[in-house]
Amino acid sequence: MATEVNTNSSCSAPLLQTPQIALWQVHPRDNVAVALHQLEAGFVLPADFTASPVALPAVLPAEVPAGHKLALTPLKAGDSVIKYGYAIGVLTQDVPAGGHIHSHNLKTGLDGELAYQYHGLSRDNGSYPSDLPTEFMGYPRANGEAGTRNELWILNTVGCVNQAASRIAKAAQLYVDNQQLANIDGVFAYTHPFGCSQLGDDLAHTRSVLAGLAQNPNAGAVLIIGLGCENNQLATLLMGLEHLDPARIRAFNAQQVTDEDEEGLKAAIELLQLMAGDQRQPCPISKLSFGMKCGGSDGFSGLTANPLVGQIADLAASAGAKVILTETPEMFGAEQVLMARARTAEVFSDIVSLVNEFKQYFIANNQPVYENPSPGNKAGGLTTLEEKSLGAIQKGGSAVVEQVIGYGERAKVPGLTLLQGPGNDAVSSTALTAAGATILLFTTGRGTPLGFPVPTVKISSNSALAVRKPTWIDFDAGAMLQDGVAVEAFAKDFFRYLVAVASGERTRNEIYLNKEIAIWKNGVTL
Structure with missing residues (x-):
């Protein structure tokens, strides 16, 4: 039976693993541990799990599923449950040591707005390790940013032209394939149902998100298709694209052309021919931009993937x-x-x-x-x-x-x-x-x-x-x-x-x- 140390942070507590059981106490202050495997009722817990403040019994009183919490010491109703070194809620009933803690006996301790106070900052982000890459192969953009892809993005101001945008993207991708254009990572239409009958902040949000997408460095060029009568007017959207190279954008309203598919494909081909000259070049790591997201989280997310x-x-x-x-x-x-x-x-x-x-x-x-x-x-x-x-x-x-x-x-x-x-x-x-x-x-x-x-x-x-x-x-x-x-x-x-x-x-x-x-x-x- 071996005990190893969780090196996830300098304040991490011991991780105990045996063929039958694995418990993780995230922080030394925690009064719960996480079951890394399902623990059955009646399972005999090892005597040498000594992570403070452990006071476990010899036998689990009930099943604890993988990813769920169990008490490391007897707790009373009204006690705070501590995980990550902070309170994660308040117990609604007494829990014995080794007892399963979840929705049946734990409630949130949060309620409305809180008062906060700033105490200053006395540290920085540290230095970048010398054994990691200093560059990636990216696409430099005219505004000083760099993309990790070189794609043609087709956006629409309003849901009415979704299908036209999709047809144009498909035809433009076929053109790329047939012409074997190098250095183009794809043509994609990013459609949505909004832009018509919106008001105020709601309309502003639609417009600002579309503008942000158009200016993402991974878009080597952008084609924007409007209808003509929508609240999200094309001309207003275009005014918000101050970070986009004017040579890399085409736009039109479908109501003002005879055949929107033909007009869109013509514009897409012009942009693709410009993009074909782009090549990956060494770019400093500082040009990267990471978006951090979690979805479908479980009891392990805060132990492994998120840290x-x-x-x-x-x-x-x-x-x-x-x-x-x-x-x-x-x-x-x-x-x-x-x-x-x-x-x-x-x-x-x-x-x-x-x-x-x-x-x-x-x-x-x-x-x-x-x-x-x-x-x-x-x-x-x-x-x-x-x-x-x-x-x-x-x-x-x-x-x-x-x-x-x-x-x-x-x-x-x-x-x-x-x-x-x-x-x-x-x-x-x-x-x-x-x-x-x-x-x-x-x-x-x-x-x-x-x-x-x-x-x-x-x-x-x-x-x-x-x-x-x-x-x-x-x-x-x-x-x-x-x-x-x-x-x-x-x-x-x-x-x-x-x-x-x-x-x-x-x-x-x-x-x-x-x-x-x-x-x-x-x-x-x-």
């Missing part, structure tokens, strides 16, 4: 690259951890506004602020929003928060940016792409085939998912739980893989053409 992505965030920030973290509701209950890392008092204030304004969004729509986690999350072992959030924000690592941006805005500075957005996988991943992310790191414990306009690296929190869904998963973070794995070296290997993806290695979402967008609809429709 792994957090290490990538730290490496990227130390190299001067951009790191973007969103899903505002999944910061609730963990927001003070992020606030403590604000670069300035102004950034701290922006984080407070980000969190409280999103809570008001729930309240204004007569919805409970802390309804999360989802049924799938709960089945995987997550009980309260505090628990889910403390695991989710690990995707941002320990990097300093440099700025906060609104939904549809672009990240402007190196380091960690917090982006306003909901937790919905498709909406938040699209927002990350519109914010300028050129590669997405998407962690998952339950699995999803979803993919987005930029390479979407799917990272499984457990090895069983990676084995079961090889057409979905690109990287198995569950391997971190194997004996003898050095987590720092594991993260560096993952970073090298990401550099290969940035340089052209295709992800599963690209191979299987799982590429789409979703826009946040949160207003009135006429």
Whole structure:
């Protein structure tokens, strides 16, 4: 029977593994551990699991599923349950040592808005390791940014021309194939149902997300198709494309041409011929922009995949690259951890506004602020929003928060940016792409085939998912739980893989053409 050390962080506690059982105590202050395998009722626990404050009985009183929590000491109703070193909720009944802790006996401790105070910042992002790549092979853009792909993106101002956009993309891709045009990674139409009968902020959101997508560095050129009579007027959208090379854009309204398919294909071919001259060139790692996302999380997400992505965030920030973290509701209950890392008092204030304004969004729509986690999350072992959030924000690592941006805005500075957005996988991943992310790191414990306009690296929190869904998963973070794995070296290997993806290695979402967008609809429709 061997005890090994979880090297996920300097304050991590022991991991005990035997052929029958594996328990992970994330932080020494925790009064719970996570079952890495299903533990049956009546199982005799080993006597040498000594991680403080363990006071386990010899026998489990009830089954504990994989990914779920068990008490490390007898706890009373009203006690706080501690995981990740922080409270994740309050017990509603007494729990014996070894007892299963989940939705039946644990409730959230969160309620409405909170008061926050800034205490200053006294650290930085550290130095970039000398044994990691300093460059990737990317596509330099006229505005100084660099893409990880060179694709023609076809966007539409309104859902009325969705089918025309799709037909043009298909014909343009056929042209690329027939002409054997080099250095073009694909032609894609990213359609949506909005743009008509929208008002105010709702219309502004649609317009800003489309503008952000058009200016993503992975789009070597953009064709935008309007109808002509929609609220989301093409001329207004074009005025917001200040970061896009004018030579790399074509646009028209379908109502103003005889044959929109013919007009669109002609414009697409012009752009493709320009793009054919683009070539991958060495670009500094600082030109990368990572979007961090989790979806279908389970009890292992906060132990493996999210901390792994957090290490990538730290490496990227130390190299001067951009790191973007969103899903505002999944910061609730963990927001003070992020606030403590604000670069300035102004950034701290922006984080407070980000969190409280999103809570008001729930309240204004007569919805409970802390309804999360989802049924799938709960089945995987997550009980309260505090628990889910403390695991989710690990995707941002320990990097300093440099700025906060609104939904549809672009990240402007190196380091960690917090982006306003909901937790919905498709909406938040699209927002990350519109914010300028050129590669997405998407962690998952339950699995999803979803993919987005930029390479979407799917990272499984457990090895069983990676084995079961090889057409979905690109990287198995569950391997971190194997004996003898050095987590720092594991993260560096993952970073090298990401550099290969940035340089052209295709992800599963690209191979299987799982590429789409979703826009946040949160207003009135006429």
